[in-house]
Amino acid sequence: MAAIGDVARLAGVSKATASRALSGRGHVADATRRRVEAAAAEIGYIASPAAASLVTGRTMNVGVVIPFVNRWFFGEVLEGIEQALLAAGYDLTLYNVGSAGLDRDRVFDFFLARKRVDAVIAVGVDLTERETASLDRREKPLVSLGGSGTGGALLSIDDRAVGALATEHLLHLGHTRIAHLAGEGASTHPESVHGCRREGYLEAMAAAGLASEADAHIVETAMSMPGGYTGALQLLGHPGRRPSAVFAASDEMAFGAIRAAERLGLAVPGDLSVIGVDGHEYAEMFGLTTIEQYPGEQGRLAVDVVLHLLGEDVVADPLPDSGAPLPTRLVVRSTTAALR
Amino acid sequence: MAAIGDVARLAGVSKATASRALSGRGHVADATRRRVEAAAAEIGYIASPAAASLVTGRTMNVGVVIPFVNRWFFGEVLEGIEQALLAAGYDLTLYNVGSAGLDRDRVFDFFLARKRVDAVIAVGVDLTERETASLDRREKPLVSLGGSGTGGALLSIDDRAVGALATEHLLHLGHTRIAHLAGEGASTHPESVHGCRREGYLEAMAAAGLASEADAHIVETAMSMPGGYTGALQLLGHPGRRPSAVFAASDEMAFGAIRAAERLGLAVPGDLSVIGVDGHEYAEMFGLTTIEQYPGEQGRLAVDVVLHLLGEDVVADPLPDSGAPLPTRLVVRSTTAALR
DNA sequence: TCACATACTGGAATCGGTTCCATCTCGGTG
DNA sequence: CACCGAGATGGAACCGATTCCAGTATGTGA
Secondary structure (H helix, E strand, O other): OOOHHHHHHHHOOOHHHHHHHHHOOOOOOHHHHHHHHHHHHHOOOOOOHHHHHHHHOOOOEEEEEOOOOOOHHHHHHHHHHHHHHHHOOOEEEEEOOOOOOHHHHHHHHHHHOOOOOOEEEEEOOOOOHHHHHHHHHOOOOEEEEOOOOOOOEEEOOOHHHHHHHHHHHHHHOOOOOEEEEEEOOOOOOOOOHHHHHHHHHHHHHHHOOOHHHHHOOEEEEOOOHHHHHHHHHHHHHOOOOOOOEEEEOOHHHHHHHHHHHHHOOOOOOOOOEEEEEEOOOOHHHHOOEEEEOOHHHHHHHHHHHHHHHOOOOOOOOOOOOOOOOOOOEEEOOOOOOOOO | OOOHHHHHHHHOOOHHHHHHHHHOOOOOOHHHHHHHHHHHHHHOOOOOHHHHHHHHOOOOEEEEEOOOOOOHHHHHHHHHHHHHHHHOOOEEEEEOOOOOOHHHHHHHHHHHOOOOOOEEEEEOOOOOHHHHHHHHHOOOOEEEEOOOOOOOEEEOOOHHHHHHHHHHHHHHOOOOOEEEEEEOOOOOOOOOHHHHHHHHHHHHHHHOOOHHHHHOOEEEEOOOHHHHHHHHHHHHHOOOOOOOEEEEOOHHHHHHHHHHHHHOOOOOOOOOEEEEEEOOOOHHHHOOEEEEOOHHHHHHHHHHHHHHHOOOOOOOOOOOOOOOOOOOEEEOOOOOOOOO
16 A cells, blocks of 8 residues: 655655645645655555544544434435535544433443544434533534534524414414424423424413413324324324314424324315424425425534534635524415314 | 553553553453553543554444435435444444435545545445445445445345336236336336336236336336325326326335325225335335335344454354345235225 | 473554654845 | 745654564473
8 A cells, every 4th residue: 555655755755745745734846746746646645544633633524423314304414414524525424323322322432532533413412411521521522403402512493483483373373272293202301302392382372372272282202204193193083172283393293194184084274284393305295384494404504613613714604603593484385274 | 632651651561561451452461451441441541543543454434325314215224234333333434425426436536445444335326337446446345235336245135026026916916007106217227226126017017918008107206205296196197097006116105106196086095006115114104015125134234244344253143145135025004905 | 390382561663644843945125 | 245034845753552573470291
């Protein structure tokens, strides 16, 4: 395998000059640079990142901690992050860890603490203090996207406002019996994404004087299509108390709810209005009214912040104000309608 | 930052002994090992992978090239790979590259050729000769999962047999007007996954004397739910020539087809039978008849093969015979029925 | 009792870059 | 014309592990 010494010898310069010529740092005469580049190309020289990171301390690698890759939101975020990192010359190391457990501890104590990554992006993970402290001690920048936690930059939409807006949309249409399909743990973890959306729902219902109505109409279930399906069957089961509208905490749940309604012979939106959250790529096909967010863009944004924290000054987009919520947009389609 | 020299000094041994004690290679007295381990724990020593890989030449990192993360099959494979690599102490570097393009060349020439990964797993990618040659030259083991290409180990289901089986299932039920929702590029790339499934369909139809029928009933579209939806609308549009059964090349397409049928007022399976391929997690909810494959397991298997190729002898499962197709299973549910 | 294998340990070389520091040249300025 | 600073280059130290080799202590078989 060709090393930089071989390149230097072939070009008739020192290792130091060869390194400067190839990395672009420091002063090198144009003619010399071309000679070095030609020599490198001739013998197919490829720099060893291990050697470089040993001396510079930078790995050109960012760790991404993500609980799912197979939920639409997370997959989109991951793709966005990947594209942005690739463009900046960074590698992305994937750690697919969910809720607490041995694997999770192992990732934080062993993999991330090792000097393999320059920074960490945590997507939809509620980080414990121990975890943020561990990263902090190693002086590794941390960006959290859509999760709670103390250390590091926090990027997130305003989930409470989203929950409230979705509910208000249904209230505006005249609905009063509005149910909420919440994510698991919404009631026990009020700080989490699920919890905030639930809070927003409760807040809007209370503001409309429907607090007691709201309490009876929350079902917690998995943030997936089958989760929404079973949850909706449960809600729509009691004919007397049947809600006329459902606010699903994610579009995937909303799709499941729509299917459940059809299965029960209920027309959407005639008998049941449904609104979701996400702006899923299938939303248009289902005609789903939803509050869009832009996960791919969010991923790219997280990379911008991380790169900035790493001292790379290549920042195309302006960085978001710390703490300012990420953009969302209500898109009305054909699954919500005025109460008959 | 603590280095191994500090550990050695604290434990009163040489760097060499400290290294042996911590890595477990070579002979070290038990008492010494404990002293070294205690010293390491005391100062919070963490080995530098860069330094280690500089001398050993191994990075403990496997690159995964995958065109999507947001299609169910690919997400499942990715999760399976991630779990297995994590368990073996390897990191996973993700390269989300699709069809040919600048990014793709960049990944192969720049990222993968650099000495950052010990091996490569390519999922659903049809590798060019130039690409496999590039990896081969660097002596990097390559495992392809569900894609075509020459170099490296090939893991794949028998897509032709799957296509034939799905079609035969419908034929057995008395259907003759059987349409096929194929993936994009199925006709132009007969070697690809989409192409093989299409071949299987054509073969089974021809064997039943329905070759001419088959030709008229293939629509190529995206391997997604909206893809299946629009494709099915197209197929079911002509009332006279309307097929009584559809073989969709993936479950996600099948879901879209089911929705399209319902939208047109056609009962499933009364007016239209639908069969898919994958064993998607939503298949049960839709009652979908499908030919299951096991992507998570396939991912873990790919890791086993890679680790074997890397000389790690920790192989739990027996390695599959090279070339033997991966397991699949026909699961009959309620979207297929006998022709009325 | 001696020879010899084996367990254990330390010194030193090594991997392949980057970068500090010293040296030299040359053009511009007071 | 002397001086200064910027540009260009080379020598050498350095990052932090692993591992070869040599040396010592200990145990085993003849």
